[in-house]
Amino acid sequence: xxxxxxxxxxxxxxxxxxxxxxxxxxxxxxxxxxxxxxxxxxxxxxxxxxxxxxxxxxxxxxxxxxxxxxxxxxxxxxxxxxxxxxxxxxxxxxxxxxxxxxxxxxxxxxxxxxx
Amino acid sequence: xxxxxxxxxxxxxxxxxxxxxxxxxxxxxxxxxxxxxxxxxxxxxxxxxxxxxxxxxxxxxxxxxxxxxxxxxxxxxxxxxxxxxxxxxxxxxxxxxxxxxxxxxxxxx
Numbered sequence: 001x002x003x004x005x006x007x008x009x010x011x012x013x014x015x016x017x018x019x020x021x022x023x024x025x026x027x028x029x030x031x032x033x034x035x036x037x038x039x040x041x042x043x044x045x046x047x048x049x050x051x052x053x054x055x056x057x058x059x060x061x062x063x064x065x066x067x068x069x070x071x072x073x074x075x076x077x078x079x080x081x082x083x084x085x086x087x088x089x090x091x092x093x094x095x096x097x098x099x100x101x102x103x104x105x106x107x108x109x110x111x112x113x114x115x
Numbered sequence: 116x117x118x119x120x121x122x123x124x125x126x127x128x129x130x131x132x133x134x135x136x137x138x139x140x141x142x143x144x145x146x147x148x149x150x151x152x153x154x155x156x157x158x159x160x161x162x163x164x165x166x167x168x169x170x171x172x173x174x175x176x177x178x179x180x181x182x183x184x185x186x187x188x189x190x191x192x193x194x195x196x197x198x199x200x201x202x203x204x205x206x207x208x209x210x211x212x213x214x215x216x217x218x219x220x221x222x223x224x
Contacts, residue, residue: 035214042119042202042214043158058211090157096210103148104212106157 003027006091006107013081013114021076021110023091031096032074033104034058034066036087043090049074050096081114088112117141119215121203126221127193135188135201135218143208149177149188150202152217158202161188190220198222 004025013019025032030051035043045058049068063085065077074093078085088111092104118140127133139147146165150158164170164179164186176189188201200217207213 040216042216043204043212044214045211048211103160103163106159108157 004091004093004105004107006089006110008110009108010111011113013078013112015082015114016080019078019081019112021078021089021091021112023074023076023107024072025074025091025093025105025107026072027093027095027105028071029093029095029105030071031094032068033092033094034064034074034076035090035092036060036085037090037109038087046076046089081112083114086112086114117207117213119203119205119213121201121215121218123216124219124221126223127190129193129195129222129224131193132189132191133193133220135190135203135220137186137188137203137215139184139186139203139205139213139215141205141207141213144181145206145208145210147177147179147186147203147205148212149186150204152200152202154199161201193222195222195224 007022033048034046044060046064047066049055052071088109090109091107094104095102121137149161152158162177169178174191179186200219202217203215204212
């Protein structure tokens with residue numbers, strides 16, 4: 001693995017189904033993020049994690065949950081998918097500390113369609 | 116509230132120079148990032164400004180004025196591969212990035 005990976009690349013999902021988007025990084029970054037990107041809108045933060053074992057809510061957390069059991073993995077779960085969750089989902093990571101800030105590195109994205 | 120303003124779309128000619136402006140309002144400020152995003156791909160880091168002034172990196176430069184809540188990205192010697200969206204993203208007091216909708220740059224031969 002080089003950098004940050006996401007799976008699946010794309011998915012079509014029936015409304016009401018449960019879905020987990022996977023994200024793995026091998027850069028040992030402490031911080032990880034989930035964004036959604038919709039046409040005409042900026043990236044919107046769903047959830048984030050500043051370090052393994054901790055998570056926080058972003059701008060649009062409703063309908064999504066995350067966990068951070070270890071440094072490398074940060075899965076995003078849609079408990080019961082709805083059509084408004086149709087979007088492109090990006091996972092990102094950064095080597096951030098409280099006194100400095102480094103750029104975020106993005107995975108290739110997951111294109112999710114909820115019907 | 117927090118707000119980012121940048122033009123929706125710009126067109127420029129190959130070999131020319133283009134300036135993409137961004138104005139922002141955030142709760143606190145911890146620097147400003149510019150990212151490039153080609154269609155169907157992930158954003159990639161271009162530049163970071165935390166102090167006022169110009170940061171130059173090859174054909175790309177980025178400027179910041181914290182007092183004016185203003186930044187711009189300057190692209191010189193435009194190439195066709197520069198056709199992409201350019202995202203302005205200041206970091207707020209919690210170091211969370213606030214993303215603009217992006218400026219789609221179209222390069223014509």
